[in-house]
Amino acid sequence: MARDPVLTFTDRGIYCPAGDFFIDPWRPVDRALITHGHSDHARWGHRRYLATHQALPVIRHRLGQIDAQGIAYGENLRIGGVTVSFHPAGHIPGSAQIAVDREGEVWVVSGDYKVEADGLAEAFEPVPCHAFISECTFGLPIFRWRPQAQVMDDITRWWAANAAAGKASILGAYSLGKAQRLLAGVGPVGPILTHGAVEEVNDILRHQGYSLPHTIRAGQGVDGKTHPGALVIAPPSALGSAWARKFGPADEAFASGWMAVRGIRRRRALGTGFVVSDHADFPGLLSAIRATGCEKVFVTHGYTAPFRRFLAEQGYDAGIVATEYGEEAEDAVASSAEPVES
Amino acid sequence: MKDFATLFAALDGTTKTTVKLAALTHYFRTAAEDDKLWTIALLSGRRPKRAVTATELRAWAAEAAGLPLWLFEESYAMVGDLAETIALILPTAEAEETPSLSDTIRALMALTGQPVEARKTAILGSWGRLGTTERFLFNKLITGGFRMGVSQGLMTRALSTATGVDEAALAHRLMGNWQPATTTFQSLIRDEGEGNASRPYPFALASPLEEGPEALGDPTNWHAEWKWDGIRGQLIHRPGLLALWSRGEELITDRFPEFAPLADFLPPGTVIDGEVLAWDHAAQRPLPFADLQKRIGRKTVPKKLLQEAPAHLLAYDLLEDGGRDLRATPFVERQARLAALLAALPGDLPLSLSPPVTFGDWADLAAARQTARDRLAEGIMLKRKESSYFTGRKRGDWWKWKLDPFTVDAVMLYAQAGHGRRANLYTDFTFAVRDGNALVPFTKAYSGLTDAEFAEITRWVQKNTLERFGPVRRVPPELVFEIGFEGIQESPRHKSGIALRFPRMIRWRRDKPVDEIDTLDSLRDLLRATRA
Numbered sequence: 001m002a003r004d005p006v007l008t009f010t011d012r013g014i015y016c017p018a019g020d021f022f023i024d025p026w027r028p029v030d031r032a033l034i035t036h037g038h039s040d041h042a043r044w045g046h047r048r049y050l051a052t053h054q055a056l057p058v059i060r061h062r063l064g065q066i067d068a069q070g071i072a073y074g075e076n077l078r079i080g081g082v083t084v085s086f087h088p089a090g091h092i093p094g095s096a097q098i099a100v101d102r103e104g105e106v107w108v109v110s111g112d113y114k115v116e117a118d119g120l121a122e123a124f125e126p127v128p129c130h131a132f133i134s135e136c137t138f139g140l141p142i143f144r145w146r147p148q149a150q151v152m153d154d155i156t157r158w159w160a161a162n163a164a165a166g167k168a169s170i171l172g173a174y175s176l177g178k179a180q181r182l183l184a185g186v187g188p189v190g191p192i193l194t195h196g197a198v199e200e201v202n203d204i205l206r207h208q209g210y211s212l213p214h215t216i217r218a219g220q221g222v223d224g225k226t227h228p229g230a231l232v233i234a235p236p237s238a239l240g241s242a243w244a245r246k247f248g249p250a251d252e253a254f255a256s257g258w259m260a261v262r263g264i265r266r267r268r269a270l271g272t273g274f275v276v277s278d279h280a281d282f283p284g285l286l287s288a289i290r291a292t293g294c295e296k297v298f299v300t301h302g303y304t305a306p307f308r309r310f311l312a313e314q315g316y317d318a319g320i321v322a323t324e325y326g327e328e329a330e331d332a333v334a335s336s337a338e339p340v341e342s
Numbered sequence: 343m344k345d346f347a348t349l350f351a352a353l354d355g356t357t358k359t360t361v362k363l364a365a366l367t368h369y370f371r372t373a374a375e376d377d378k379l380w381t382i383a384l385l386s387g388r389r390p391k392r393a394v395t396a397t398e399l400r401a402w403a404a405e406a407a408g409l410p411l412w413l414f415e416e417s418y419a420m421v422g423d424l425a426e427t428i429a430l431i432l433p434t435a436e437a438e439e440t441p442s443l444s445d446t447i448r449a450l451m452a453l454t455g456q457p458v459e460a461r462k463t464a465i466l467g468s469w470g471r472l473g474t475t476e477r478f479l480f481n482k483l484i485t486g487g488f489r490m491g492v493s494q495g496l497m498t499r500a501l502s503t504a505t506g507v508d509e510a511a512l513a514h515r516l517m518g519n520w521q522p523a524t525t526t527f528q529s530l531i532r533d534e535g536e537g538n539a540s541r542p543y544p545f546a547l548a549s550p551l552e553e554g555p556e557a558l559g560d561p562t563n564w565h566a567e568w569k570w571d572g573i574r575g576q577l578i579h580r581p582g583l584l585a586l587w588s589r590g591e592e593l594i595t596d597r598f599p600e601f602a603p604l605a606d607f608l609p610p611g612t613v614i615d616g617e618v619l620a621w622d623h624a625a626q627r628p629l630p631f632a633d634l635q636k637r638i639g640r641k642t643v644p645k646k647l648l649q650e651a652p653a654h655l656l657a658y659d660l661l662e663d664g665g666r667d668l669r670a671t672p673f674v675e676r677q678a679r680l681a682a683l684l685a686a687l688p689g690d691l692p693l694s695l696s697p698p699v700t701f702g703d704w705a706d707l708a709a710a711r712q713t714a715r716d717r718l719a720e721g722i723m724l725k726r727k728e729s730s731y732f733t734g735r736k737r738g739d740w741w742k743w744k745l746d747p748f749t750v751d752a753v754m755l756y757a758q759a760g761h762g763r764r765a766n767l768y769t770d771f772t773f774a775v776r777d778g779n780a781l782v783p784f785t786k787a788y789s790g791l792t793d794a795e796f797a798e799i800t801r802w803v804q805k806n807t808l809e810r811f812g813p814v815r816r817v818p819p820e821l822v823f824e825i826g827f828e829g830i831q832e833s834p835r836h837k838s839g840i841a842l843r844f845p846r847m848i849r850w851r852r853d854k855p856v857d858e859i860d861t862l863d864s865l866r867d868l869l870r871a872t873r874a
């Protein structure tokens with residue numbers, strides 16, 4: 001006889017009836033478990049928040065005064081009739097998959113994840129489970145990432161070539177996660193300047209003990225003249241802006257998984273695109289799902305329809321869940337429409 | 343292929359013309375002669391004879407990637423480019439090696455007509471040896487459609503800089519139907535090749551006149567004529583040869599057999615720029631574009647169609663007279679010689695002068711323009727009387743002053759993601775008008791909005807999808823747009839019974855509620871009015 005599902009899907013978000021809490025809800029709820037600090041997952045207006053100790057500082061910074069509790073990776077916490085635990089998702093520093101165990105039946109919500117270790121975020125760990133609720137932002141087989149070290153080499157070479165030509169290198173990257181990962185991975189060529197939105201996150205993560213190279217906030221009095229040959233890391237919306245012009249002659253590039261597709265690269269009218277994603281590529285999604293040993297998979301956001309069908313053909317009991325995640329999936333769509341973060 | 347891949351990466355990696363020009367010039371200075379020849383051919387839309395069909399490519403790529411064909415198709419729908427989809431979907435090459443561009447093309451050409459197993463082995467072998475960019479370019483050689491953001495003009499300029507050959511002379515030499523397989527780089531640029539007899543001149547193109555013509559100054563300096571709604575063409579008569587070229591540099595002589603008799607009447611060494619139209623002989627005026635459209639795709643024309651939609655060339659300009667290139671002489675002089683030439687021909691030939699629109703002042707001309715639609719013209723062309731027949735689009739001498747489009751307010755019913763530059767962005771919409779209480783889809787449109795608007799609509803579509811049909815999403819009928827179009831015709835193939843010409847979005851009407859959009863009846867009224 002079929003039992004009630006451990007997690008259900010409501011118009012407010014993923015809900016656990018036995019524990020009476022939501023995971024990454026998109027409408028205000030009483031108790032919210034949060035996988036990570038990106039704004040489509042950690043939203044404003046819940047009464048109580050629970051997230052990893054590593055994720056909380058950024059969440060607090062973004063949401064202001066909230067009633068929040070921290071939890072360690074791997075720690076078990078009893079909530080109502082279930083036990084919850086948080087496990088590294090490898091997406092950004094502090095990000096977690098959330099496991100919900102009800103009398104031995106385990107469901108895992110992936111949040112956003114990436115399987116390749118990037119040297120900064122806590123590396124992804126597969127969690128054995130019966131049902132896995134997975135993102136699939138890049139759930140098409142055209143998305144296959146090269147090893148990070150190779151792409152970081154490309155970025156370092158691009159920076160060095162620009163510096164040698166007397167140009168600044170302005171690299172667009174999402175200010176929470178991607179920017180810091182690039183900082184941590186790029187080779188030493190010259191000074192690194194940062195947009196305010198990036199530097200705010202840098203400050204928080206450094207304070208937490210994450211190791212980042214020295215950066216200089218590109219505020220007033222910091223420009224292409226004071227720091228020739230610099231690498232400038234800024235939110236994608238700052239590319240091509242008046243702010244970016246203060247660095248003088250410059251090459252602009254954008255770091256995102258979407259840069260794998262030529263049409264998208266061209267739409268942004270950007271010369272250079274580096275394929276760097278904080279999400280799993282297609283082989284990564286498949287290996288992560290396989291590693292859980294699950295029978296049931298729900299896909300939440302991304303190329304859900306084809307990815308579900310492919311999983312079903314591989315023998316999984318696979319379904320699609322409509323969510324409101326993925327709005328800032330590496331700015332696939334937002335391009336010039338989004339406001340410049342300050 | 344390394345040089346070519348480097349060139350491609352440089353061109354693809356910038357939007358700056360100066361950087362592209364430098365990359366091309368460098369390539370034309372340093373690459374092997376054979377590779378240069380093929381590069382010119384590829385950049386001007388020529389490609390080797392297709393050795394493998396798109397269907398074969400898809401099946402082989404899916405198989406090599408170990409994926410079901412449907413998933414390949416889904417990926418293709420997202421990427422919007424077959425060559426790129428294949429390049430991305432295959433596993434990384436084990437060991438890379440790259441033969442030269444011309445060797446690669448020669449190997450591809452040798453595959454034509456080979457048994458399927460031999461072709462498959464060769465293609466899979468190449469895929470397995472090439473890096474992702476080279477693999478993409480290799481596939482492009484098979485599928486054609488190289489778009490590198492390089493205009494013919496830009497390529498010609500780079501080639502001129504690299505070789506020292508005059509740019510205008512090169513522009514002319516690169517026209518027509520030369521083939522890289524039967525010429526060499528030197529004979530192409532030094533004009534020693536064969537097949538020059540039928541070669542067209544580069545077309546002179548007009549720029550759109552956005553405001554009225556008042557800013558053009560003294561009206562007496564300008565010649566006005568109707569902007570006809572047909573196919574721009576260049577008719578070439580040289581000894582033993584009659585050729586008709588479309589503006590897209592396609593040889594369309596055989597599609598319009600009614601022009602064949604012109605060879606007996608036009609003096610040899612005559613080149614005429616004009617508009618091919620379907621013609622109403624009784625009324626001595628054009629038929630609607632829809633009639634010409636029936637003939638465009640046909641290589642051989644059935645008798646019935648020849649009678650229903652006979653072709654006629656309205657002549658705009660004379661580019662060559664008695665074998666002499668007239669392009670540098672002033673327009674009025676060319677026009678006078680054209681008129682004299684045509685006046686000497688018998689009256690029943692399918693060729694006549696596009697009549698000038700006489701006007702005293704700009705207000706006269708504005709009034710005349712309002713009658714364009716009744717004449718089945720798209721508007722007015724203005725040509726400076728002293729202008730030469732220039733190459734390409736040069737602002738200042740020739741202007742097209744088109745009619746304002748028809749407009750209709752309609753609501754979006756379906757959205758589909760675009761291709762290429764617009765991959766992943768919802769840009770292709772289906773629109774409906776009201777018919778009583780129902781909404782009837784009547785047109786699709788893809789263009790006219792800003793990137794920011796498309797991005798905003800994309801987010802809306804993602805949140806408001808009601809149903810999915812493959813790549814198409816049904817959305818609630820809430821977003822209203824003003825749709826502009828150039829013409830309307832009956833179409834039994836469409837549910838609405840009508841089809842629009844050049845539909846596009848004029849603006850997003852956020853101010854307009856859905857119950858105030860236009861009705862199918864209003865479109866039917868328009869259809870009746872335009873046919874009367």
